[in-house]
Amino acid sequence: MDTENNFKERIRKEYERLTPGFRRLADFLTEKTVDAAFLTATELARHVGVDPATVVRFSQELGYSGYRELSREIKAYVRDQVKGAYERSQMAEGMAEMLEALVEYKIEQVQRFFAASASAVAEAVSAIVEAKRLWAVAEGATYHMAAFAAKRFGRLGYEARCVAPSMAGTASSLLAMGEGDVMLAIVQEGPGLDVGYALHLAKEKGVKTICISSRNNILAARETDILIHVPSDSPVALFDFSTEMVALSLLWEAVGKERKVDVASADARRQEMLERLFKQRLETGEYEIASAQKIWEERLKKQEGEDNG
Amino acid sequence: MAKFQDRIYARYDELTAGFRKLADFLLNNTLDAAFLTVAGVSRRTGVDPATVVRFAQEFGYSGYRELSLEIKDYVRQKIKATYTVPEGGSDEAIMASVFKAASFNVDQFAATEMGRMVQAVEILAEAKRLWVTGEHTSYSLARFLAEAFDGAGLPSFAFRPTMEEASEALSKMEEGDALIGVALGTPSLDVGYVVREAKRLGVKSIVVSESGSIFPVREADVPLVVPSHSPTTLGSFAPSLTVMMLLWEGYLAKKPQQVAEKLTSLYDHLGQLVALRAATKDFEL
Numbered sequence: 001m002d003t004e005n006n007f008k009e010r011i012r013k014e015y016e017r018l019t020p021g022f023r024r025l026a027d028f029l030t031e032k033t034v035d036a037a038f039l040t041a042t043e044l045a046r047h048v049g050v051d052p053a054t055v056v057r058f059s060q061e062l063g064y065s066g067y068r069e070l071s072r073e074i075k076a077y078v079r080d081q082v083k084g085a086y087e088r089s090q091m092a093e094g095m096a097e098m099l100e101a102l103v104e105y106k107i108e109q110v111q112r113f114f115a116a117s118a119s120a121v122a123e124a125v126s127a128i129v130e131a132k133r134l135w136a137v138a139e140g141a142t143y144h145m146a147a148f149a150a151k152r153f154g155r156l157g158y159e160a161r162c163v164a165p166s167m168a169g170t171a172s173s174l175l176a177m178g179e180g181d182v183m184l185a186i187v188q189e190g191p192g193l194d195v196g197y198a199l200h201l202a203k204e205k206g207v208k209t210i211c212i213s214s215r216n217n218i219l220a221a222r223e224t225d226i227l228i229h230v231p232s233d234s235p236v237a238l239f240d241f242s243t244e245m246v247a248l249s250l251l252w253e254a255v256g257k258e259r260k261v262d263v264a265s266a267d268a269r270r271q272e273m274l275e276r277l278f279k280q281r282l283e284t285g286e287y288e289i290a291s292a293q294k295i296w297e298e299r300l301k302k303q304e305g306e307d308n309g
Numbered sequence: 310m311a312k313f314q315d316r317i318y319a320r321y322d323e324l325t326a327g328f329r330k331l332a333d334f335l336l337n338n339t340l341d342a343a344f345l346t347v348a349g350v351s352r353r354t355g356v357d358p359a360t361v362v363r364f365a366q367e368f369g370y371s372g373y374r375e376l377s378l379e380i381k382d383y384v385r386q387k388i389k390a391t392y393t394v395p396e397g398g399s400d401e402a403i404m405a406s407v408f409k410a411a412s413f414n415v416d417q418f419a420a421t422e423m424g425r426m427v428q429a430v431e432i433l434a435e436a437k438r439l440w441v442t443g444e445h446t447s448y449s450l451a452r453f454l455a456e457a458f459d460g461a462g463l464p465s466f467a468f469r470p471t472m473e474e475a476s477e478a479l480s481k482m483e484e485g486d487a488l489i490g491v492a493l494g495t496p497s498l499d500v501g502y503v504v505r506e507a508k509r510l511g512v513k514s515i516v517v518s519e520s521g522s523i524f525p526v527r528e529a530d531v532p533l534v535v536p537s538h539s540p541t542t543l544g545s546f547a548p549s550l551t552v553m554m555l556l557w558e559g560y561l562a563k564k565p566q567q568v569a570e571k572l573t574s575l576y577d578h579l580g581q582l583v584a585l586r587a588a589t590k591d592f593e594l
Contacts, residue, residue, distance in 0.1 A: 154477065171578035172460045175571055191594050197585045201578065219593055266480060273476035273506065280502040284524075285322075291333050291522045292496035298338075299543045 010062045037078040041067040124210045125254040131182035134160040138186040157266040165194035179206030187213040196220040318527040327356045336521035343384040406540045414536040414548035429515045430559035436487035439465040443491030462567045470499035484511030492518040501525035
C-alpha cells in the first residue's frame with residue numbers, strides 16, 4: 001500500500017486544521033482502525049456522535065470521493081495488517097514460537113504469584129492506604145524502579161520519596177522517618193544487604209516495611225514486615241523482572257482505588273495547574289529568549305575582542 | 310538592594326521594545342551604566358537620548374540624572390572586573406586569575422546583595438517546606454540543594470520544571486512553603502512559570518541567576534543575581550554555586566539547635582549502619 005498517502009498519513013497532515021467533529025472522527029479512525037473497518041458511514045457517525053453527512057464531508061476533506069472510498073482503504077489497511085502479522089509468524093517460526101511460549105509462561109507465572117501472595121499484597125495495600133508518607137528504596141538498576149514507584153505514589157497524593165541506600169542516603173532519610181510511614185523496598189538481583197539494613201533501621205523507627213523480592217531468604221526479606229515474594233524464574237533469561245513490575249503496578253492500582261477521593265482531588269488540582277502552565281506558555285513573549293541570548297552574545301563579542309586584540 | 314531594579318521588574322512586561330532594551334541594559338550591565346551619560350546609554354543601546362530621559366521619568370525619576378545617581382550609588386562599591394588570562398601564562402597563573410575572578414565576583418555580590426541574601430535566608434528559616442527547581446544542568450543543582458536542606462531538617466523536594474512535574478509540585482505547594490529556582494545559563498522560562506504560580510499560592514520564591522533580566526528573576530520575591538565574569542570562559546558558575554551554598558550555611562546558622570539534633574541523629578544512624586555491616590554473616594552473600 002502507498003504508505004506515503006494512506007488515510008493515517010493524510011489525517012496526520014491535516015489533524016491540526018480539523019474541526020472538533022472531524023477531529024473526533026480522525027481519532028476514532030486512527031485509534032480504533034480495526035473497528036472502523038467493519039462500520040458503515042451511519043454506524044461510524046453513531047459511534048463518534050456526529051451526523052452521517054459529517055462523515056462524508058470528512059472523507060472529502062481528506063481527498064476521497066466519499067466515505068465509501070475511505071472505507072475501502074481502511075479495509076485494505078486492516079487486511080494487510082492481519083496478513084502481515086500472519087506472515088511474520090510464518091517467517092520467523094522459531095522466534096514466534098519462543099515468544100508465544102514466553103507469554104504463556106508469564107501469564108502462568110503471574111497467576112502463580114497471585115495464588116501464593118494475594119494475602120501479602122492485600123496487607124501491603126492496607127498498610128500503604130494508611131501511610132502518612134512513603135519511602136521507596138532499592139539499589140542498583142532497581143533504584144530507578146523505586147524512583148518510578150515514588151513518583152507514581154506521589155500522583156496518588158502521597159508525600160513519597162526515593163532512597164538510594166548508601167550509608168549517608170539511609171542515615172539522612174532515617175532522620176525524617178517516623179511512625180505512620182511506610183517503606184517499600186524492591187530487591188531484584190544481588191544480596192540487597194543495604195536495603196536490608198535500611199528496612200531494619202526503619203522498623204526501629206516505627207515505620208511499617210514492605211519488601212518486593214524474588215528471594216525469601218535474603219536479609220531484606222527476613223527483615224521486612226510484609227514480604228511480597230515474586231517468582232523470577234525465566235525459561236530463557238537468567239532472571240525475570242516482569243512479575244515484580246506487575247506486583248508494583250497491582251499495589252499502585254489497588255491503593256489508587258482505595259484512595260479515590262484523594263486521588264480525584266489531587267488529579268483535579270494537578271489538572272488546574274497544568275492548564276495554568278499551558279496558558280502561561282501561550283502568553284510568553286518572544287523577548288523572553290532575546291534578553292537571555294543578549295547576555296551570551298555580548299560575552300561572546302567581548303571574548304572575541306579579547307582574543308583578537 | 311536597588312529601587313531601580315524592583316521598579317523595572319514590576320513593569321517589565323508592559324515595556325515597549327525601546328524601553329525594554331534600556332531595561333535589559335541597566336539590569337545586565339549595571340556596572341557599565343553607572344559610568345555612562347544619557348548620550349552614552351543612548352549610544353550603547355541604540356535608542357535616542359530623549360527616550361532615555363522618558364524611560365527614567367516613566368519609572369518615577371525626575372530625569373536620567375536621578376536614576377543615574379541611584380545606579381552609581383548601587384555600584385559604588387563595585388569596580389569592574391577586568392581580569393584577563395595572562396598572555397602565555399603558566400597553568401598556575403591561569404588558575405590564579407580564575408580564583409581571583411571568582412572571589413572578586415563573590416565580593417561584588419556581597420557588596421550590593423547582602424540585603425537580599427538576608428531576606429532569602431529569612432524566607433528559608435520560616436519555611437514549612439522547600440521546593441527546588443531548575444532545568445537541564447540546573448536540575449542537578451536543585452537536587453543537591455534539596456538534599457542538603459533536607460539533611461538540615463527542612464523537608465525539601467526537587468523537581469524538574471516540565472509541565473508534568475511542575476503541575477504536580479504546584480498542586481502540592483501550600484502557603485508557608487518556599488521555592489528556590491536555579492536559573493543558570495538559560496532563559497529558564499519554565500522556572501519562571503513555576504515561580505509565578507507559586508507566588509499565587511502564597512509560596513515565597515528565591516531565584517539564583519547570573520542574569521538580571523530573565524523572566525524567573527523578575528518574578529521572584531528575592532532575586533539573587535550573581536556576577537559571573539570569568540577570565541577564561543564565557544561565564545563562571547562558581548559564584549552562583551557559592552551563593553547557593555551560602556544560603557544553606559545561612560539557614561544552618563539560623564537553626565543551630567535543629568541542625569545539632571539532626572547531626573547527632575545522623576551520626577547515630579551511621580554508627581548503627583556500621584554495626585549492622587559488622588554483624589553481617591558470610592552466608593548473606
